[in-house]
Amino acid sequence: MASDWRSQHTDYFWVAHNKMHEAYGDITSMIVMGKPLIILHTRKLAVELFEKRHQLYSTRPDFTMIVHLVGWDRATVHMEPDNLWRDRRRNFCRLFGTRTLMQKFDGVQIYETSWAGSMILKIVYRHDTKAGHDPLVELVDEAMSQFIMLSRPGAYAVDFIPWLKYVPAWFPGAKFQREAKYCRQTLTNMIEVKEQMKQGKTAPSFVSKLLSADDYTPEMEYSVKTSAASIHSARADSTGAQVHGFYLLMVLWPDAQRKAQEEIDRVVGPDRLPDFNDRGNLPFVEALIKECMRHHCAVPISNARRALRDDVVEGYLIPKGAIIQANAWGMLHDPNIYPDPLNFVAERWLTEPSPPHPREVVFGFGRRICSGMIMADNSF
Numbered sequence: 001m002a003s004d005w006r007s008q009h010t011d012y013f014w015v016a017h018n019k020m021h022e023a024y025g026d027i028t029s030m031i032v033m034g035k036p037l038i039i040l041h042t043r044k045l046a047v048e049l050f051e052k053r054h055q056l057y058s059t060r061p062d063f064t065m066i067v068h069l070v071g072w073d074r075a076t077v078h079m080e081p082d083n084l085w086r087d088r089r090r091n092f093c094r095l096f097g098t099r100t101l102m103q104k105f106d107g108v109q110i111y112e113t114s115w116a117g118s119m120i121l122k123i124v125y126r127h128d129t130k131a132g133h134d135p136l137v138e139l140v141d142e143a144m145s146q147f148i149m150l151s152r153p154g155a156y157a158v159d160f161i162p163w164l165k166y167v168p169a170w171f172p173g174a175k176f177q178r179e180a181k182y183c184r185q186t187l188t189n190m191i192e193v194k195e196q197m198k199q200g201k202t203a204p205s206f207v208s209k210l211l212s213a214d215d216y217t218p219e220m221e222y223s224v225k226t227s228a229a230s231i232h233s234a235r236a237d238s239t240g241a242q243v244h245g246f247y248l249l250m251v252l253w254p255d256a257q258r259k260a261q262e263e264i265d266r267v268v269g270p271d272r273l274p275d276f277n278d279r280g281n282l283p284f285v286e287a288l289i290k291e292c293m294r295h296h297c298a299v300p301i302s303n304a305r306r307a308l309r310d311d312v313v314e315g316y317l318i319p320k321g322a323i324i325q326a327n328a329w330g331m332l333h334d335p336n337i338y339p340d341p342l343n344f345v346a347e348r349w350l351t352e353p354s355p356p357h358p359r360e361v362v363f364g365f366g367r368r369i370c371s372g373m374i375m376a377d378n379s380f
């Protein structure tokens, strides 16, 4: 089943949405199986809805497949914005909510640069990733491939015709029930990584830190486990995608890579790898990272939200229940802000004033903004 998820995720619908932007304007909508899907194409609109009107737009869609049949509402990314969700986000903040807090992981981050997911497994569980073939890494990869497929608006008829969830798995055409069962098990396996958690009690792991906190209660254990699962899944997926993007871009634009290499050779020298202290002295490398984030953003279209009631924005009605997404890829390829957007031009970040930093859109918006922004930035 694993290859199914990956092969289905090959069409770049954010590019198609961006064409609609060019044709119809900054806010576009379509009906997907009877429900309005609204795409925001500018940062201004995303900030207006997701930040300024956050009470109305901080809830994820209540898709039957991903929430009710598979159970992704156990992870932060798909929870209702309630007290439990706040608790999860607090867990993130307590460990790596600021740059100062993240500093204690500098060593791990440098050591674990070999694979995008290994550092998070080390921090969260003190799990040492095995080279080549690691069951925990594969489990996370699998869960995230499923998540991407499941959260896509329009992927499952049951999301729009909820009573279909009562159709038994053996019924002809009820393949989604078998997929739901399989995905639910993968998600549960990811949350219940008990062995790694036991190891985590020995050292500066996320899980052990939270479990030994002064205000720890046994009830917190479930919260900690699901927070940890949320972290390692999000980290492995998004940051992994960003790293893959980096490799692709460097193959396609070798001159940019050469220039960055020259800068590293000049500033750092040939005898060691660059580390966090060098960052401020490597302006071209910094520009190259920003251009990678812009050109090949890891989450091209942000996780969906649901309108809690009818609302009007710039004269357009947003009906209650509408699904809303911000097209980060489109925003980062707007030729009025980033001229020649399909070209990889690291130098655009070395001019004054430089264009808006990709982090203003790639990590989402408002109360549901990515909890791992600082860690992601450090890993780059």
Ligand code: HEM
Binding pocket: 076, 077, 078, 079, 089, 230, 231, 232, 234, 235, 238, 239, 242, 297, 298, 299, 302, 303, 304, 362, 363, 364, 365, 366, 367, 368, 369, 370, 371, 372, 373, 375, 376
């Ligand atoms: C390149 C790296 C990353 C990118 C581009 C990225 C992007 C995003 C985006 C777009 C969202 C949805 C925000 C919204 O709804 O407005 C999100 C949510 C989230 N991210 Fe990240 N992320 C990255 C890395 C990480 C890391 C390293 C972690 C954990 C340490 C993390 C944890 C989360 C969590 C828990 C959420 C759900 C927040 C919620 O719904 O309340 N992400 N991320």
